[in-house]
Amino acid sequence: MTQVLIPKVLQKTGPALYDGQMNQETIQHKIDQSEDWIEHLQHTYNTAVDRYQKGDRNPENVIPQTNLDFLKSIGTSAQELYDFVEDWVDDGEPAFSTVVAITAVRRDYFLNVQKQTPSERVVETSSLPSGREELGGYRWLPRIIVKAQAKLRGEMSPDIMFGCGADRPFLRKVGIDPAEFLRLVWKAGDDKHAMLEAVERYARTLPSQG
Numbered sequence: 001m002t003q004v005l006i007p008k009v010l011q012k013t014g015p016a017l018y019d020g021q022m023n024q025e026t027i028q029h030k031i032d033q034s035e036d037w038i039e040h041l042q043h044t045y046n047t048a049v050d051r052y053q054k055g056d057r058n059p060e061n062v063i064p065q066t067n068l069d070f071l072k073s074i075g076t077s078a079q080e081l082y083d084f085v086e087d088w089v090d091d092g093e094p095a096f097s098t099v100v101a102i103t104a105v106r107r108d109y110f111l112n113v114q115k116q117t118p119s120e121r122v123v124e125t126s127s128l129p130s131g132r133e134e135l136g137g138y139r140w141l142p143r144i145i146v147k148a149q150a151k152l153r154g155e156m157s158p159d160i161m162f163g164c165g166a167d168r169p170f171l172r173k174v175g176i177d178p179a180e181f182l183r184l185v186w187k188a189g190d191d192k193h194a195m196l197e198a199v200e201r202y203a204r205t206l207p208s209q210g
Contacts, residue, residue, distance in 0.1 A: 075110025101179035123150035148185040
C-alpha cells in the first residue's frame, strides 16, 4: 500500500499548523490535539490512494465502506476525501498535510459550532458565482468564498470541491493556505468585505513580481 505519512511537526503541534507555517490567528483556533482521528484519516486516505492507483475510479469502492461512519463523525464525506485522493494521484497536490489541515478546520466547526448536527442545506454548483465574477479586482474570489462557506458548513453537493485545481492557483496567487482561507471565512461569516480585506492583507505580504 502506498504510504502518505503525516509530517512529524504536524503530529506534534496539531492540525492548526499548516505545512510548517502558523500565525497568531491560527494559534487562537487550535483544536484538541488528539491524534486518533488523524491516524484514522491517514489510514483511510492511504487505502484510498492505493485503490485509486490500482485503477479503481468508483468513490464507493475507493473509500472503504467501514470508514463512512468515521468520516461522518468528523464532518466530512467519502466524496470529499475521494476528490483529494483523485487530485493527489493525478496532479500531485494537495499534499496529505493540507488535507489534514482542511479537514481539521471543518471538524472543528462541525464539533464546536454545529454540535455534530449536520446542516440540511446543500449548495449546488448552479448556485455558485461564476468564475469570471470579481470582488475588489480579484477574479474567482466570489466563487471560492461561497465554496469555502459550503465546505466549512458541510453543505457542498458531491460535484463541488473546495481546494480543487482551479482554487489552488488562486490561493497561491494571494498567498493564503487553503485551510487558513477556511479559517478566514469562518471569522468573516457572510461579510464578503471582510474576506476581501483579508485577501488584500495577505496579498500585500507576497514578494513583488516586478
